[in-house]
Amino acid sequence: MAKRQISVVEGDEAGIRLDRWFKRHFPDLTHGQLQKLLRTGQIRLNGKRAESATRLEAGQEIRVPPQLAADEEDGGRKETFFQTRQTSRDANDIKKMILYEDSDVLVLNKPAGLAVQGGTGLRTSLDQMLAALEDEKQGKPRLVHRLDRDTSGVLLVARTVYAAEKLAQAFRARATQKIYWGVTVGVPDSACGEIDAPLAKRGAIMVVPSHPAEDDRSVKTALTLYQTVERVPNNVAFVAMWPKTGRTHQLRAHMAYMGTPLLGDRLYGKPLPDALLSAELGEGLHLHARRLIIPHPRKGVIDVTAPLSPVLRKTWRWFGFDEKADVDFSSCDAGKFSR
Numbered sequence: 289m290a291k292r293q294i295s296v297v298e299g300d301e302a303g304i305r306l307d308r309w310f311k312r313h314f315p316d317l318t319h320g321q322l323q324k325l326l327r328t329g330q331i332r333l334n335g336k337r338a339e340s341a342t343r344l345e346a347g348q349e350i351r352v353p354p355q356l357a358a359d360e361e362d363g364g365r366k367e368t369f370f371q372t373r374q375t376s377r378d379a380n381d382i383k384k385m386i387l388y389e390d391s392d393v394l395v396l397n398k399p400a401g402l403a404v405q406g407g408t409g410l411r412t413s414l415d416q417m418l419a420a421l422e423d424e425k426q427g428k429p430r431l432v433h434r435l436d437r438d439t440s441g442v443l444l445v446a447r448t449v450y451a452a453e454k455l456a457q458a459f460r461a462r463a464t465q466k467i468y469w470g471v472t473v474g475v476p477d478s479a480c481g482e483i484d485a486p487l488a489k490r491g492a493i494m495v496v497p498s499h500p501a502e503d504d505r506s507v508k509t510a511l512t513l514y515q516t517v518e519r520v521p522n523n524v525a526f527v528a529m530w531p532k533t534g535r536t537h538q539l540r541a542h543m544a545y546m547g548t549p550l551l552g553d554r555l556y557g558k559p560l561p562d563a564l565l566s567a568e569l570g571e572g573l574h575l576h577a578r579r580l581i582i583p584h585p586r587k588g589v590i591d592v593t594a595p596l597s598p599v600l601r602k603t604w605r606w607f608g609f610d611e612k613a614d615v616d617f618s619s620c621d622a623g624k625f626s627r
Contacts, residue, residue, distance in 0.1 A: 293352040297344045300426075300450040306333065306350075307340035312427040312449070314356055315419075325353055378420035388592050392451035392585050393444065394421075394429060397594040400440040400572055404431060418445065433459055436537065441468070441577025441594045446585075454585035459534070465581040467615060468529045468539055469517075469596075471574040471603055472548035473558055475525040480515040480620035483542045487535050493555050494541040510535045512542045515620050518609050523561050524551065526607070528578070528615040539575060550575050551603070569606055570599040 301309060310322055310331075325331045326340060332351040333342060344350075385396040398404070398414065406413040415431055422428040430452040432444045446452035458464055485496040488507040497507060511532040519525040525548065531538050537556075543549055544556035551557070551574040560567075579593045596604060596611055604611050 293356075295350045295352055297346055297348045297350065299346045300448055301344055302346040303453055304344055304449055305340065306331075306338055306342045306344060309344060309350070315428070317356065375420045378417040382414075382417055382421060387442070387594060388590065392448055393446055393455070393590065395580070395590065395592045396443045396445060398435055398440060398443040398577075399597060400438050400599070403437040404434050404443070414443070423447070432456060433534070435577055436540075436573075436575070438573040439468075439575045439577060440597050440600070442466075442580040442592055443577070444580060444582065444590070448585075451585040455582065458582050462532065463583060465579070466531060466577065467579040467617075468531070469576045469578045470527050470529060470539065470543065471551040471607075471609075472525045472527050472543055473523075473551050473560060474548040475519045475522065476514065476516050476527065476546060476548050478516075480513070480617075483512040483514065483546060484510075485542060485545055486510055487538060487541055489536070494535065494537045496541070496545045508535050509533060510538050510542065512539060513617055513620070514543075514546075515615060515617060517613050517615060518607075520607055523564055524607065526604070526609040526613070528613075528617075530617055540573075567606055568602070570597075570602040572599060574600060574603060576600055 295313070297309070306326075307319070307322060310317055322331075322340065326338065329337050330353040331338065333344075334348055335351075382394075382396065385398065386394060387397050388395040396414075403410050403413040405415045418429045418431075426448050430446045430449075432446050432452060432455045435441065435443055444455060446455055486507050487494045487510045488497045488504065497504070513530040513532065515528045517526045517528055527543070527548075529539050529543070535541075540550055540553055540556045544553070549557045551560075551569070552572050553575075554573075576596060577594060579591070581589060581591045584590050601611060603609075
């Protein structure tokens with residue numbers, strides 16, 4: 289008969305939820321299965337029943353049910369030759385994206401077209417690929433924030449539970465600076481400004497509601513700073529954006545609200561001016577997470593810049609935009625955009 293296993297909570301696991309601990313150590317365990325094990329008392333924390341949301345403390349003992357302990361002793365799922373080959377391919381692909389790494393974090397230059405998380409109809413995602421870098425002690429690297437599938441650029445990943453908690457706190461406290469580059473169809477009226485417009489989800493898109501109801505919980509505050517770096521009069525502009533909040537499609541929706549949607553945006557965009565219909569431009573959404581500045585989980589600051597992809601570089605060079613432009617929002621006396 290299989291024996292129950294006692295696992296001790298490590299120091300860098302302190303503060304995480306019990307369900308997240310199990311997700312890390314037993315990734316194949318579903319939420320429903322975990323809830324049943326907790327409900328029937330097969331999982332114990334220091335000898336007592338616990339709930340999935342219980343926050344762990346270093347040194348606590350978790351009793352793991354026999355079936356899970358047996359799976360772990362057997363080495364979990366056996367990988368086929370094809371799974372092993374795919375894991376190796378994923379690891380190599382991720383390594384090509386790395387802009388910076390240390391024992392706590394990975395900073396990647398995500399290519400456009402790669403989904404950050406899985407979903408219906410998606411064959412792969414960055415989150416799935418990160419399993420190829422799984423560490424026996426720390427588990428799989430963890431996503432800290434998100435980028436739209438069609439957006440390229442800087443993406444931060446935590447390698448440890450401690451780093452994930454600290455970085456998540458920094459994002460919640462807005463102790464970060466995220467600078468995006470984009471090309472807009474049309475030129476903003478002001479050289480720089482502030483878009484303070486709430487967003488609400490309407491089907492597949494985000495909109496700025498004209499008269500939001502007070503009880504509409506889908507309406508979220510959204511604030512974006514923007515600066516026009518270079519322009520082609522009456523046609524397009526190279527714009528830098530700093531989202532002070534992190535709403536879904538925030539930059540795409542805000543730039544469209546201002547009447548200057550991002551080039552190549554299938555949801556919020558508009559046709560190119562006739563003068564540019566024959567231009568040899570890069571394809572796809574012209575939105576790039578250019579730079580991220582955030583406190584390091586232990587000390588110092590992470591400050592990483594992602595170079596433009598070859599596709600975006602094609603557009604920048606067509607218009608003669610500066611691929612190494614230095615954007616400083618502190619010098620911008622931003623006024624609020626209003627209609």
